[in-house]
Amino acid sequence: MTKILTDTDWQELWAESEQNGHASFQSKGFETIRKGKLLDVSHTYECWSELRNGLSISIHQEEFIDDLVWVRDIFDKSQFGLSFFLSGKVRIERHGLTDKTDEIVGRYYSECNCDIKETEWWKAGEKFSRIYLKIEPQEFFQSFGEEELEQIPISLRQAVMNGKVQPYYQQGEITQQMWKVLCNILKCPYQGLMKRMYLESQAIELITLHFQQIQEQEIRNHSFPGKNLRDVERIYQAKEILLGNLENPPSLIDLARQVGINEFKLKRGFRQVFGTSAFKYLHNYRLEKAKQLLALGDMKIEEVAFRVGFDSRSYFALAFRKKFGLNPKQYFQHHHKSL
Numbered sequence: 001m002t003k004i005l006t007d008t009d010w011q012e013l014w015a016e017s018e019q020n021g022h023a024s025f026q027s028k029g030f031e032t033i034r035k036g037k038l039l040d041v042s043h044t045y046e047c048w049s050e051l052r053n054g055l056s057i058s059i060h061q062e063e064f065i066d067d068l069v070w071v072r073d074i075f076d077k078s079q080f081g082l083s084f085f086l087s088g089k090v091r092i093e094r095h096g097l098t099d100k101t102d103e104i105v106g107r108y109y110s111e112c113n114c115d116i117k118e119t120e121w122w123k124a125g126e127k128f129s130r131i132y133l134k135i136e137p138q139e140f141f142q143s144f145g146e147e148e149l150e151q152i153p154i155s156l157r158q159a160v161m162n163g164k165v166q167p168y169y170q171q172g173e174i175t176q177q178m179w180k181v182l183c184n185i186l187k188c189p190y191q192g193l194m195k196r197m198y199l200e201s202q203a204i205e206l207i208t209l210h211f212q213q214i215q216e217q218e219i220r221n222h223s224f225p226g227k228n229l230r231d232v233e234r235i236y237q238a239k240e241i242l243l244g245n246l247e248n249p250p251s252l253i254d255l256a257r258q259v260g261i262n263e264f265k266l267k268r269g270f271r272q273v274f275g276t277s278a279f280k281y282l283h284n285y286r287l288e289k290a291k292q293l294l295a296l297g298d299m300k301i302e303e304v305a306f307r308v309g310f311d312s313r314s315y316f317a318l319a320f321r322k323k324f325g326l327n328p329k330q331y332f333q334h335h336h337k338s339l
Contacts (some may be wrong), residue, residue: 002067003041007074013038030196040065051200054139059186061129064122072118080135080156082210084108084174084182088128091121098169108174110210112155114167131182133203138163147279150252150267153214161251172213181205234259235269242282246289246309249282286310287323294332301328
């Protein structure tokens with residue numbers, strides 16, 4: 001017999017099973033564990049660990065008593081996830097986003113479902129287990145600089161920089177390095193604070209390996225044609241747009257759109273033509289322009305900082321000193337001793 005459940009039904013089953021003593025819920029420190037038999041539906045174990053702002057990890061094991069169709073009707077708009085399959089199989093359709101896909105051992109997926117409705121098909125008696133990383137981009141990446149954010153996948157970067165969350169789904173292969181990290185998570189030898197720190201380090205390593213896999217795939221799928229003069233012209237056009245908008249430069253996505261080139265080609269092409277990233281090129285140009293304006297002596301330091309695109313005087317002073325060995329005030333005084 002095939003059962004049909006929704007997320008709301010699932011929550012009600014947990015509550016009823018806990019009342020009847022068939023399931024338990026335990027929260028201790030950074031971990032929350034739910035386990036037991038959900039009436040005549042499944043044997044379940046789930047351990048959630050909150051690791052740091054914007055990052056959590058769960059170990060999830062499931063075995064359904066009957067075939068089940070699960071209709072997801074509760075959404076998390078801010079959630080990005082990485083799901084690694086350790087055993088079992090499930091077929092899922094993300095309506096309007098993917099056809100039916102089989103999620104099996106040896107595969108993992110990255111996702112942001114937003115308001116996408118899901119239907120899942122589970123087989124009775126098949127033991128299913130996975131490790132799942134939940135990432136809330138604006139919290140997790142809040143300490144990263146703009147140049148660093150250029151290197152993360154576009155879906156995450158959009159969510160961090162302008163709050164745009166677009167649904168997506170992408171499968172990948174669990175590499176040997178990933179398997180090693182997954183085993184480390186399952187066999188974590190620590191407790192308390194050290195366990196939390198250890199799991200966080202392993203989770204971040206999985207995210208890093210995921211980013212590496214995406215980057216390698218992009219390189220395989222795209223190349224910057226160095227002999228294509230039209231593309232080189234677009235790179236120079238992009239540079240001029242950046243330098244013409246020091247106070248409010250466009251994002252890389254908008255810049256690529258303006259010059260008619262995809263973002264990957266723009267980033268790679270900028271490095272090939274100018275030897276550095278677009279962000280670093282702009283940063284260095286701002287400082288060189290500031291140096292010229294300070295030498296002229298017609299503007300105050302705050303005005304110079306604002307003119308070349310620095311909102312913070314303290315950050316401007318730090319960046320200026322790092323590049324030229326003097327802070328802006330010292331440089332100004334050196335050129336205008338009479339002042």
